[in-house]
Amino acid sequence: MRRRRCQCINDILEENRQIITCKWSRILPDINLFYNFPYNITKSLMIECVNDENDYHNRRIESQFNDDIFKNFYNLQNLKIKNCRVRQLTRHLFRGLNNLRSLSLYNLSLKNSSLIISDGIFDNLLKLEKLFIVNSQIQAIPSKALCRSPNLQILNISSNWLTAVNLGVNDCIRPMEQLIIIDLSLNAIKSIAANDFKSLTNIRQLILSSNNINYFHHASVNRLNIIPSTITNLINLISLNISWNKIDINTPFELHAKYIEILDLSGNYFNTIPVVIINNSINTLIHLKLTNNHIKNLNYTTLVNFSRLETVESYILSNIPRLSRMILSNNSINSIASDAFNKCPRLIEIDLSNNLISHITNDTFLNIGPKITRIILNNNLIELLQWNQLPSTLRTIELSNNLITRIDSAFKSNIKYVKLDSNRMMMLTSEQIPSTAEYLNISHNLLDNLPNATFLNKSLKILDISFNNFNRINYYSFTNNNNNNDGDTSIEIFIEGNPLICSCEMNWLISNDNNYAQVPLISSSPLLLPVTGGGNLRIKDKHLATCKHRIDKRNIPLLKVKDDDLLCNYKQICEPGCICCQYGNCDCKSKCPSGCNCYHNSNYSINIVRCLSLNNTDRSNFSPKDLPMYATNIFLENMHIPIIRSHDFLGRTRLLKLYINSSSVEEIQPLAFNTLPSLMLLDLSGNKLTTLTGDEMYRTNKVTHLFLNSNHLTSLHEKLNREMPLLQYITLHDNKFKNIPEIIDKKIDFAGLSLGQNPYRCDCDNRFRMQSWLIENIKVIADVKDIFCIENITEAFLKNDTTILSAYPPNIGHEIYAVPMLQFIENINKIKMVLKAKQERRRYKLPVKTVTTTTPITLSSSSPVPLINYDAFISYSKKDEKFINDIICRQLESEDYLLCLLHRDCPNYNTDCAIKLHSVCDELIRQIDYSQSLIIVLTKNFLENEWGTLQIKTSHCLFAKNRTKKLIALLGDGIERNELDHELGRILRKNTCIRINDPLFWNLLHSSLPLKINFYNDAGGAIPGHSNNSSQIYSDCYGNIVPSNII
Structure with missing residues (x-):
């Protein structure tokens, strides 16, 4: 070894571990290669033998690995050895690598010499998951070489000299359940025995390409005539390539795998798609290659169930002379090759619906054949429709539920049936529609306008524009501005689901009975469209299509729309025949007030003015006198009209309905409406009116509806009945009536009225008519459940004016006692019956004088004073209770004062409940x-x-009125009498006030307190409430004469 060259880097995932790469010229046995290596933190080790000379010379340089050379790398997970030429891998070469996960051996053989793998070489690799022995000229693997590696998942023995499938796992006791990928390509395998893959039960990918297999082949470029049972029985295959063999449709075995995604059958002898062979994987197949086969006949439903198919490659379906229909729907096809359907002379229909096709290439359909008439592309992702990409023989195109936003010119198209519904089209012009189209469905798009002459000179018979964004249907879309149209044209049109507005420009839609409307040819007015002549439009869904009324916003079916419902807005108009339009003041010229909205119908019989919530400028400039003279309906809401003056509405002879709502009206002058002879409805709700005398309604004798709810009315004069003899409906709820108004009490022929949310008195006296009148007229009252009788207990105590002295739930607002009027009447009747029964029982006893419910009860000295049980009642805050007990109460009770404390001795009092x-x-x-x-x-x-x-507050105010008793106020820190509220200040001004921090506090308090009750006991009397003889205490309290009521 010339020199040692190694590099160390930290692992990306585990920074405390290292990846070491070493390059040497060769490995020698007498050198300690890994001296001073960081054994315990080394995660990956890569060894490559590199020589400066050419590869031919390198293959002759022999290396030699000692046994146990890697034993110190006990934490090593990945080992790779490359280009280190050896004759044999010894048994104990990898001993000690107990945690090894991946072993890669590349190019380890000497030239013209096979690499020998010793028995048991992998026995210590218990955690091995990946094994690569590539291009090392191995001829065989020991029979049980991999049995001790149960976690092995990937085995790659490609580019070797294997002549048989012997993977070192055949004789294992347990099957290799984790092994899923095997690559045996580029070997010399000639045949595959039936049991070669017996123990490999979970193989998903098997690669056997570029071998010499003549009996079995999973790989391409071999000589197989059939698919062997060894491969067909692999149930977990995902990818299979058996291209360029001689396999035909007669192969006897089908593939049992259920999850094949990629299948290459190209270059074989199939004359049809072998559905029977791949039937188990139809729902998972993504890529199917069938090019260069002999396919001539294809049933149109052959591929209908290939639900995940993504590609249709070139020529896959070409040259099939008898094919007439092809259904490729419900797949995942995202692209179609330009020559996929070439030269199919009898093909009539192609169905590619429910796929993922986003575009159509130029030659996809053009060269199919002369008989193609129908293409179905529904439920795809197509964004652009180009008519020139479709065959000239095509008659039907279906593109529903795509993403189409743009359509090219249809200049040469001969299509008759077009479906473009459920797309994203926002505009459509005449040039985009084939002139031959007889059926056009553009429903469920985003269209909101159709230009003039869009459908002119077309062959349309059925047009579906439903569920778009049309506010109106322009009749000029079917003709031009010169009203030229083919008089024989008849179109059935569907318009349901559009947000149509009831506009006078659409009066032609409802001009005829039944379902017919005629496109006008002559227009005598720019708004009033005649209905004679021209081609017929047949509105087929008038019962479903609706338009929204401009005023009340309700949706009206076109079948029920009247001419008065179709309104157009205006700023200034002159009615037909008006002779003074050129003058400034002209009654037949209507000018809409600033900030208001005005509408009229097609024949000007309806003229509506709406002034709602005007801005400050328009509101300040507004005057009722600016309203059009010919207005028939006037709406004034959220205005500021404190006074309706006489002659504000002078001369509005056509006015039928007048609404003045929530406009702060406080006063209506007499004769305010006397020049409105046609008025039938008057709405004055939501204002501040307090009374109506009847003079305001002079000469309003046609009014049938009067709305006065949500005002401050306390009375209505009977004169209103004389001025409005036809009045049938009146609303009076949410006012201030305490009794039934005269206008209601004296009139008996109302058809409907409302009276709820008024403070009617809970009294049975004859001066209150509500109780008896309600029962007699309950059928015409719309809000009986909202009619309550109400007593304000606080006000009753202060003014001494009530018939109810106790409070019962429900308690509403500031009104302490409120009960439904019907319940009140029922209770009164029950009480009367009970009292009558008691009188019958005690008819032999002395009668007891009682006070009637209508007699005012006072708190004067004539009323009996209750027994005296306590020296003092102490009222204080719950938060100050400790201070009160320790400083005040303890001292007084030690002096034998009898005390009653608010939060101690009053168990029925609860602050939260009271609040x-x-x-x-x-x-x-x-x-x-x-x-x-x-x-x-x-x-x-x-x-x-x-x-x-x-x-x-109520209980204390009542006590303060009793001048025979003592009220003492103890003022804490920061309390100033002049800063207290009115009621409390009035109490303090008339009673004793002592500051708690006064140095003479106890002297002042003792001098202010009355004599103790125990004083009477000390004098020889009895304590009240503790003796049968209480005459003495009565005498002490009342004097020598005790009131008989107390006795």
Whole structure:
């Protein structure tokens, strides 16, 4: 060895391990090659013998490997030896390589000498996965050489001198289940015995090309007449090449493999596609090569089930004289060679649907033959249609569900049947449509406009333009601007699924009954299209096609569309026959106000003006007097019209419907609508009206619909009935009515009305008519479930005006008590029945005087005062509870004061519940009433939490009204009386206030508190509530005379 040349690099995946490459002229046995090598961290070792002279000389230079030369590389995974010429690989050459995964031996033989492999040489390679012995002139492998390597997956013994298939695994006890790829190509194998691959049960790829096999051959360029059973029984084959043999359709064995993806049968003697032979792999086959065979007859369904076929190569189906139909659908074909179908004189139809074809080459279909009439390419990936790539004899082309965005000129095409649906076309012109086309399907595309004369001078009989983006169907698409058209032309047209707008320009679509519409030849007006003469269009799906109404946006089937539904927008128009159009002021000239949208129908009987949510400039400049004089429907929404003045709508004699919604209308002057003799519908909802007297509606005697909901109305005068005698429908929900309005109470022939969401009183007094009227007219009320009676308990306590003294759920908003009116009426009836029954039971007893529900209840001194159980009720914040207990309560209770604490002794009070429901608890009111005094500890926590609840505020305000009791406010740090809310400030101004941090705090508090209840006990009396004789305490509280009601 001349010198040692090695390179070390770190492995990419394992940086702490190394890959070593060494190049020497030859290997000698008396030299320690690997002295000081990093044995433990070496992952891969590559040895190459290189000589400066030519390769012929190198093959004569002999190397020699000692036994155990690699034993120290116990972590080695990959070993490669190249161009080191030896006579024999000894038994213990690879001993110690227990972790070796890959062994590659290239060009190891001497010139004209075979390489000898010793028995047991691979016994220590228990983890070996890949073995390559290439171009080393080995003649045989020991019979059990690889039995100790059960993990072997790839075996390559190509380019050697093997004459038989002996892979060193035939006599193994266990089959080589992991071995999947074997390469025996470029050897001298002449025959294959039946058991050569018996133990190789999972082979997926077997390469035997370039041998001399005459009985069995998997590889090409051999002499096989049949496919041997040895190969056909390999069930895991993926790739098989048996090209350029003499195999024909009579080969007796079929391939049992179920996963073959690549099969090369080219250069054999097959006269048809051998489907029977490859039947098990039809669904997995990707590449099938059949060129240079003798195929003459082919059934049109032969390839129909080849679901993964990707390529159709040149001449694969050419020169088949009897082939008439070819179905290659449901494959994965992505390309077709230009000569794939050449010279098939009887071929009529080709079906290539459901593949992955993205383009058609120039010569793919042009040279098929003179009889081709139909090509099917549905469900592919084609983007461009070029008519000149199709045969002149073609009559039908189907390209549904592709990606077509562009179509070339159809100048010389003779096609009659064209399917281009479900593509991506955005435009279509006359030049792109063959003049011979009789059926054209361009549905489910992205078309939104058809230019004039698109279908002029065509042979169309059926046209499908459904499910595109057309807003209107232009009748000039079927004619030209001069209205020239073939009078005999009749086209059946499908237009379903387009977002059509009901435009007056499409009145020709609905001009006739049934399903016929005529393309006009003469236009007397640019908008009103006559329906006489011209070729017929037969709209076949009028019952399915719809158009969207411009105003209410509803979709109307064309079969039900009326002329009044077809509207065109305008900025300024003059009606036909108008004689003053040239003048500025002209009633028959309609000008749309700035910012508004205006529409008219084809005969100008409908004139609609919509002014919705105008911008600030247009809104400030708007005046009702600017509205067109001939308007029939006016919509004013989200405007700013605080006052509707008299004569704002002067002279609109055609006005049928007037909508003034959500426009901040607060007042309507008398005679505001008196010059609208045709008015039938008036919508004033969503405004700020508080009352209507009837003078506003003078001479509106044709109104049948009046919408007044969502205002602030509290009353409606009966005079409205006289001004609107035909009124049938009225909406009054979401107003401020507390009782039934007079207009409703005095009129009995309404067809429909709404009354919900009004604060009707929960009262049975005769002055409230709602309860009795509701039952009598329930059938005409649209929102009975929304009618509630409501009592505001807070307001009732403050004003002493209520019939309900307790709160029950549900509690809605600020209204403490709310109940469905029907439920209220039912409950009242039940109460009456119960009271009547009790009276019957106690008819022999002394009757008890009661207060009726309509009698106002006051809190004056005539009411009985409850028993006194506590010296003081202390109201405080839950967050200050520890401070209250330690500083105030403990001291007072040690002095024998009887105390009731808000968060300790009132189990029914819950802050969270009170905040959520805004309810008033009777128990809390009673607890405070049982106390001689109320001590309120005012802190920031109390003001932010407890005082914000209706329960605390209401009970404390009630206590403050009782001048016979004491209310004391203890002010915490940071509390200023002038910064408190109005109600609390009023309480503090009339009662005692003590600061907690005052040095004289306890003196001031003791002097403010009333005498303790125990004082009476000390004087010889009984404690209230603990004795059967309570007369003395009553006398102390009320004086010598005790009220009889208390007794």
